[in-house]
Amino acid sequence: MTAPDAPALSVVVPAYNEQEVLPEFHRRLAAAMEGIGLAWEVVYVNDGSRDTTLEVMTGLQRQDPRAAVLNLSRNFGKEIALTAGLDHARATEAVIVIDADLQDPPEVIPALVAAWREGFDIAYAQRNTREGETWLKKATAAGFYRVMQRLGGKVKLPQDTGDFRLMSRRAVDALLKLREQHRFMKGLFAWIGFPATAVRYDRAPRAAGETKWNYWKLWNFSLEGITSFTVAPLKVATYVGFAIAVLASIYLFTLVVRTLLFGNPVAGYPSLLAVTLFLGGVQMMMLGIIGEYLGRIFNETKQRPLYFAERYLPSRQAS
Ligand code: UDP
Ligand code: MG
Secondary structure, eight states, X not given: OOOTTOOSEEEEEEESSOTTTHHHHHHHHHHHHHTTOSOEEEEEEEOSOSSSHHHHHHHHHHHOTTEEEEEESXXXXXXXXXXXXXXXXXXXXXXXXXXXXXXXXXXXXXXXXXXXHTTXXXXXXXXXXXXXOOHHHXXXXXXXXXXXXXXXXXXXXOTTEEEEEEEEHHHHHHHHTXXXXXXXXXXXXXXXXXXXXXXXXXXXXXXXXXXXXOHHHHHHHHHHHHHHHXXXXXXXXXXXXXXXXXXXXXXXXXXXXXXXXXXXXXXXXHHHHHHHHHHHHHHHXXXXXXXXXXXXXXXXXXXXXXXXXXXXXXXXXXX
């Protein structure tokens, strides 16, 4: 699919309402790419922004032949915008994925490229600090990584790593073979394997605009991560059921012995209610867990395309 004049590197940038930062982003990106000495393009993906992001992008594309614009038909979310960008990256050698909001400093890209030149297929940028983020967000993020680490089995998620990374062409091709609707990118990146290494950097606070995350979204993101990464929660019902059955038989045994020894002083309505409610709750919860998986199976079986592109303006020269 790659044209003869295809650049060596593509930079994929998903953006949703990023009109304020994009010009500054492009300036810093171009400056950072300068010293690498390879032909490059940047693929800006407009993920159904409600501001003038698209106009800013097409403006950049007009001025700079290295810029490409992919406009999605609506907002699909970062994961899918990213995948759409990867689908349209023309690079022959490697692709870099970076956020538009300058939280992932473009100045780190040369270090990623250096790691790739050493022979790694994947060079992921790993955060040293989380400046400008609340302790609650840091704590929940840390907890999330712990849980995933325990549940992940053979696939391990690198800690404090976002989507900011470089992937060799063959790693990108592998990733693009995974067309599931529920795209937990961290999990997909880890699943494909290939030699990978970390490049450490300091994550800056957002340059402008607002984060699209809130705790409800983060909770759903974690759910997405766990359910698309592992089926371990489905086993919880088995173990909880087993534990309750064991406890119940012990209790039953003591009841029989006590009745034989001391007679039956009755009572027990409150404990009966408590046990019934508890078990009802546990059963509902387990149904919910099964439902989470079932819903995802439902979405996957529809086999819909991941996105629709409204427009694609390719980059016009290799360097
Ligand atoms: N983004 C996107 N579609 C969305 C939400 C976000 O393409 O529906 C882009 C956004 O423009 C940014 C990147 O994904 O370039 C990361 O988003 P954000 O900064 O809100 O996330 P955070 O940095 O807080 O994880
Ligand atoms: Mg951000």
